[in-house]
Amino acid sequence: MDITARLRPVGELPGPRPAGPWPPPPEHPAGTAGLPPHPVRTRRPIRTAAALACAVLGLGLIGGAATGSWLTGDSSADTATHTAYTEGRTLWHSLPVDVFFPRTLNGKGAGPGGADRVWTRIAVAPDGDCATSLDPLLARALEPVGCGRVLRATYTDATSSHVTTVGMVFTKGDIAAMRALKARFTTEGLAKRPDLMPRALRGPGTVAEHFGDRQRASWSISVLTDAPVVVFAVSGFADGRAVADPRPAAEARAKGATSAPAQSGLGHEAGGVAEGIEQALRGGLSTAMETSR
Template sequence: MGDRVRPVGPRAAAAAACVVLGLGLIGGAATGSWLTGDSAGAAGARDSFTAAADLWHSVPVDQIFPTTVEGEGAGPGGADRAWTRIAVAPDSGCAKAFDPLLRKVLAPAGCLRLLRATYTDETRSHVITVGLLFTKADSAAMGVLNSRFKDEGLDRRRDLLPRPYAAKGTVAAGFGDDQRASWTLSVLTDAPVVVYAVSGFADGRSVTEPQPAEDAMETGATTPPAQAGLGHDAQGLADRIERGLRKNVGSATEKPS
């Protein structure tokens, strides 16, 4: 694949009109599933999409980014993992959160709000930034963006990386662009959200060839990110933050019995 990225078609649209800016960060995470089944039909899907768009300012921070995230079976060989939150970034725009080319690819979806937190593993030797980009796109535009990432393999390119949140006074203080070792990025289609995570070593060592989490998790992979389990850290934490988001959407759309 060449270095140039084709522009996305102009299908991004404004998200639900009820979404407004607020000061509160989000909250509450746990594992869970999205509202499943199609019995609710299109109306139910729209309700879920709208509810997801509103979560960034309607849910407490500890629910979206829990202080501790358990990763049962999330490590190499099915080992258990656990991650502790060490910092939450102020909710912000997207200007400095992505490498320039990734920012260009995501731009058609718009940036309503970006939420980020940085975690460390139990040994405090790894650091992982996980992010939730709430876009301004409608469901059709998110579907187009999702297809593009899959069809063109954009989630595997080293020139399309999310950036870490290096929190001063923590073990992640030196977690910069050169320290990125593994990453994952997922464009959701049932919510106007892009979920990502990027991991690295807490000692600040540079990594010349970051590896997508999917590759770093392959059996027999021998790269430094793979051997350290940094692919598992990025994927495992991103998965669980995404599950928490989905659980919050399910709660927001439940009808009283």
């Protein structure tokens, strides 16, 4: 049985419909029906021609500005998005690894009960492609936006009892494609499916040496729309114990959750590290945009 059958291509989101024609003004202003018409003043030819010329010039300037704005999409939001997507596509090879994956990641209030967390980077993988860096089904789910490169790193908590692999997929999709993918992940619950769980990155000679697929306990997948990037994270125990019932981070972080990943705090590990890396990514992107101006 083909487990990828449920993943359908993502189509473009329908755009907004154009507004209908503005209704014409009433023939008579309210309360004026039946009143005698205003007296018509006689205009001199020179004044009339000058008034007509000014009106035509004004309409031309307004129309030209509106047309130019429509053709170029010249608004502050559109310009910022375009720059973020333009810079974001090549950001993976233009910034140092410490920008994407800080050596130390601080998670203020990211632990259970709002406790602070500190994570230390212990392993970094060379940039790779989706085929070799992601589970095949997750790679297929991301096909509609096109996979550029994948960056991954593994962190451990202050007690070295938990390990978390976090990564970023730099896509080729535009803002419409990223929005469509995000909507699909939301409506179809793709981020909660265990068969789309991200892969773990082992760290030979570190506490993540035995962190593999069977050790994965909780995970997070976030499709961004302010940049062409998908951020993911997956956590587990550092002692190599297998987890029989992994849970998505959103579920494991919920109040009153009783699963093993929830009680051990591994949902907070995956979610907190992913959020920290998202912040680092946006900081690096903002710096790159400022530099390019």
